[in-house]
Amino acid sequence: MQNFLEFFITPGCTVNVAPRNAIMGGVRLEWTFEEFYASGGVVSFTDRVAFALGIHSSQIKVVAVYKGSVVVDYMIMADKEDKNEARTLKSLDKLMTNVVQSEGAA
Numbered sequence: 001m002q003n004f005l006e007f008f009i010t011p012g013c014t015v016n017v018a019p020r021n022a023i024m025g026g027v028r029l030e031w032t033f034e035e036f037y038a039s040g041g042v043v044s045f046t047d048r049v050a051f052a053l054g055i056h057s058s059q060i061k062v063v064a065v066y067k068g069s070v071v072v073d074y075m076i077m078a079d080k081e082d083k084n085e086a087r088t089l090k091s092l093d094k095l096m097t098n099v100v101q102s103e104g105a106a
Helices: 033-038 041-053 085-105
Strands: 023-029 060-067 070-076
Touching: 023 085, 033 041, 033 070, 041 060, 041 070, 041 085, 070 085
Parallel strands: none
Antiparallel strands: 023 070, 060 070
8 A cells, every 4th residue: 555645835834744544535537527516516426425335424525626527536534433443444445345346347
């Protein structure tokens, strides 16, 4: 596993870097920006991913949306009250892989 961190800073800017337990994901949708936002945009995307994983939409944070068809970078976090965060994230990662693979086979 590799982690990449990219950002641009200006002189005098302070950057704090801290590890975070989350699943980072990215998806390319074969839509235009207009289609993406006309169908609910980030809120709809977050709700659909949450529904597919059986989690609350507040656990999903969209980090960026940009052109290239439409590319959505997002992260999934365990519930703040979860005492088994690492196990939960591992389970969600497995579930997400299964959902994506089963959708691709359909």
